[in-house]
Amino acid sequence: MAKAKQKKQRSFFPYIKWFWILFGSGILLVLLVFLLASWGVFGEMPTFERLENPQTNLATEFISSDGETLGKLYLDDNRTPVAYEELPKNLVNALIATEDARYYDHAGIDARGTIRAFAYLGKKGGASTISQQLARQLFVGIRAKDWTKYTQKIKEWVIATRLERNYTKEEIVAMYLNIYDFGYAADGIRSAARIYFGKEPAELRVEESAVLVGMLKNSSLYNPIRREELVLNRRNTVLGQMAKYEYITEQEKDSLQALRMNINFNPESHREGLATYFRMYLQRFLKNWVNENPKPDGEKYNIYLDGLKVFTTVDSRMQKNAEDAVQAHMKNLQTEFFHQNTPDRNRTAPFLDLTRGAIDTIMNSAMKRSDRWRSMARAGKSEKEIKDSFEEKTEMTVFDWNSDSFEKDTIMTPRDSIRYYKTFLRTAMMSMEPQTGHVKAWVGGVDYKHFQYDNVIQGARQAGSTFKPFVYAAAIDQLRYSPCDSLPDNQYCIEPLKHGNMEAWCPKNSDGKYSGKNLTLKHALANSVNTVTAQLIDKVGPRSVVSIATDMGLDREIPEVPSIALGTHDFSVYEMVGAYGTFANQGVYVKPVMVTRIEDKNGTVLYEYVPKTKDVLSKDVAYAMVNLMEGVTQYGSGGRLRHSFAKNQTVYKEIITGYPYELTNPIAGKTGTTQNQSDGWFMGMVPNLVTGVWVGGDDRAIHFNRLAYGQGASMALPIWALYMKKNYENEELGVSQEAFEKPENMSINVDCTKVLKELQDDLDTEDDLEDVGF
Incomplete structure (x- = not known):
């Protein structure tokens, strides 16, 4: 019996032995497989260094001054x-x-x-x-x-x-x-x-x-x-x-x-979301920055993959207010522009006063600047083939104010689409804190997806009467004029060769009339009286005006001729806002700044902005200029910020949203309108915020045919007003409603009460009173 049991146990032993052999072999096999995998037999395995620092593409992030993400910059990975x-x-x-x-x-x-x-x-x-x-x-x-x-x-x-x-x-x-x-x-x-x-x-x-x-x-x-x-x-x-x-x-x-x-x-895309034009400026800024600031190992930062954090000065709330203001006004303004430029009203719409040949020249130039022309030219197509392609109807998505998405699908030829886009008025707006130069809002157009040209910094247009304050500043600074000093409103000519011009320059007032009255500088600027401005530039000389304007940031080449007094030269909104900031900042120019800091993905600071400033005017002169420009919004061309007017009120209500604005706080500003209403400007200032707005067509021949619609007070000022009203609704933004700070021991007289009374006594009727801006 014992032998049988022992024999039975021995018969099971091989099975037990093989079980453990197989089990152990299985364990070894699994370990071997794992080892082979770790050695890369089944394909490349990450190194220890890669495990410690796994590489993922990180988007560059643009962060607003109030801590919000404005947008991102990436290729494939957002x-x-x-x-x-x-x-x-x-x-x-x-x-x-x-x-x-x-x-x-x-x-x-x-x-x-x-x-x-x-x-x-x-x-x-x-x-x-x-x-x-x-x-x-x-x-x-x-x-x-x-x-x-x-x-x-x-x-x-x-x-x-x-x-x-x-x-x-x-x-x-x-x-x-x-x-x-x-x-x-x-x-x-x-x-x-x-x-x-x-x-x-x-x-x-x-x-x-x-x-x-x-x-x-x-x-x-x-x-x-x-x-x-x-x-x-x-x-x-x-x-x-x-x-x-x-x-x-x-x-x-x-x-x-x-x-x-x-x-x-x-x-989230490059063409959608908040501050699209500003983000594209930041992209250009970063491309330049990485070229000049390589990594410690000499490689360039990749602005699409390296996860940079770009801290900007723009406030997301003010940016939203700015974009809302632009959209509200421009949609309304565009409706009236379309109404006035229907084929039955204007057979050359949207162009005015041009021959068919001149229009063809503009259209051909636009075709040659288009992506279609450039891509076909690179592909070796002949000029005839390229031109023929512009006459072939095709399906496309175009901008449309009346759609919820601001887009509509249509069929038209590429040439017709160019003309269609030229019917839309363009705009630019920038808002800056004058004491720091921090740009708070930046709107380069009506819709970046369809209008990618940034009119804030890329575009430059005639400044019109918004340039006049630089003439007045030169006169006050060098001749110690006061806002209360007066000059006659008579036709005034600057003789040939006196300032390098070849013939006499005799500017007319916008209405072609001369009151013959003595006007204070304050009232002359408020009502953009050209004859007084001509006298001032004649007294100080164009060179002095150019010098002051250049020191205030208008550093492009300006011709030293008398006609610059009326704003014949081109400037960008970016330049004009920076220059006007000098007046609000007690005579100190601070270069506009958009980026304060750049960090890498680990939070290491790579760049910090150092303010660039320049003393240009004394505090007295700067305050006198502010006082002058307050007259613009008190009883001049910017007065509709505060009051509603009987004259042209019906016309004004046709195109303006939110009017009357009835702002009561101290505001300094200047409107500007160029010849044929091609450009409308408004520069507005409160103590801690300077904002510039421009509105106009893509070409100078695209404009309203009446001053009531095409002046800066109608085209640009409403955007400023809507923007500021929205800012004031949010007290957290801290936009000033206080008076501008007056320097101690002010040496220039700005109290014109006595002078105004004397002028008032000289005037015969209420109509005369209106004519000089009371």
């Missing part, structure tokens, strides 16, 4: 990483409940999940942990479909365990959410939260987090813009998982699943 501490707890809970319930219990590989996946051949779910998914995103790539999917899985396992050794669980979660592509340029959780819900990740509600976590399964399939019902069901599945693992209660789950999906879609 990614801005956030730290784990910036993620809401509900988002992390939703992720773990849905993607890896045992996340905190494994070291990169979920053994239970892996065995289940093998046992059921993946029919009851895969076994990819969050760490494995991150490994695939960072180092492995798109999931393979042939036999290599098995070696790919092994590589994922190896990399996942390495990630677990190198990073904390929290860091892995943050990396995973930062790397994932949620579609529509929503690369990473921060972009996804902003694009789909218009908020930062920390502000996400539970049901919003559930939507984004649901997209992790397949962001193309579960896309809330294209498949709302499918995504809603997926969101509710995520909420169910959260309840299953007790992150939320069953009651909370039921309440949340009953909610609608409130998607707030905010696409």
Whole structure:
């Protein structure tokens, strides 16, 4: 019996031995496979250095002075990483409940999940942990479909365990959410939260987090813009998982699943969003900056991939106010412009006073500047072939004020589309804090997607009467004139060769009339009396005016001729705002600044702006000029900021939004209108904000045919008024409503009460009183 039992035990021994041999061999085989994978036999594996510093493309971020993201600069990846501490707890809970319930219990590989996946051949779910998914995103790539999917899985396992050794669980979660592509340029959780819900990740509600976590399964399939019902069901599945693992209660789950999906879609592209023209300026600024400021190793920073943070001076709230003001007024103004330029009213619309030959010259020039012409020329097409292509009708999307999206689909020839776009009036607006030079708002046009020329800094147009303050400043500075001094409003001629001109220059007033009265400088500037301005530039000389204007930032070449007094030279809004800031800043010019600091992705400061200033005028002269320009808004061409007028009021209401404005705080400013109403300007100042606005056509022949519509007070001033009213509605912006600071021991008389009384006594009627600006 004992022998039989011993024999039976010996008969089982080989099986036991082979079991352990096979088991050990299996363990060794698994270890060997892992070793082979780690050695790169199944494909390249990341080095230790890459694991420590995984490379992802990071977008450059433009940050406003109030801490908001204005936009980003990227090629393919619109990614801005956030730290784990910036993620809401509900988002992390939703992720773990849905993607890896045992996340905190494994070291990169979920053994239970892996065995289940093998046992059921993946029919009851895969076994990819969050760490494995991150490994695939960072180092492995798109999931393979042939036999290599098995070696790919092994590589994922190896990399996942390495990630677990190198990073904390929290860091892995943050990396995973930062790397994932949620579609529509929503690369990473921060972009996804902003694009789909218009908020930062920390502000996400539970049901919003559930939507984004649901997209992790397949962001193309579960896309809330294209498949709302499918995504809603997926969101509710995520909420169910959260309840299953007790992150939320069953009651909370039921309440949340009953909610609608409130998607707030905010696409982030280079041509859409807030401050588009300003962001394109920043792109040009950065391109120049990286060329002059290489990395320590000599390489250039990549402004699309290196995750730079650019801190700007623009205030997002003021920028929004500026864009709203531009849109409100320009849409209304354009409606009237279209009405006046219909074919039955103007057969050469939108051009006025041009022959067909002159119009053809303009159109041919525009064609040759177009992308179509340049691309076809590069392709070797002949000029005839290129011109013929402009006559072929094609489908296109064009700008349209009357559409909610400001676009419409149509069919027209490329040549007709050029003429169509020329019918739209253009605009530019810039707002700056004069004491610091910080630019607070920048609007380069009506719509960057369709009008990419930035009229703030790229465009330059005749300044008209907005140049006159520089003439007055020279006279007050050098001749010690006072705003209360007076000159006669009579025809005035500057003799030939006196200032280098070849013939006598005898400027007329805008209405062609001369009152014959003595006018104070304050009233002459308020009403843009050309004869008084001519006398002043004759007394101080064009060279003195050019010198002061140049010192105030108008540093382009200005001809030293008397006619510059009336604003015949071209300047940009950027230059004019900087120059006017000198008046508001007590005579000190501060160069406009748009970027205060640049940091790399680790927060290291790479650039800090150093203010550039220049003393140009004494405090007395600067204050006297402010006092002069306050007259413009008290009883001059800018008076409609405060009052409503009987004259032309009906005409004015046709094109103005929000009129009358009834602003009561101290305001200094100057309107400007060039010949034929081609350019309308308004420069407006309060103690801590200087803003310039220009409106005009793409060509000087595109303009209103009546001064009532085409003057600066009608075209440009309303934008300033709407913008300032919106600013004053938000007290947090701190825009001044106080008086300009008057210097102590003011040496220039600005109290014109006595002079005005004497002038008033000389006037015969109320009509005379209106003529001189009372």
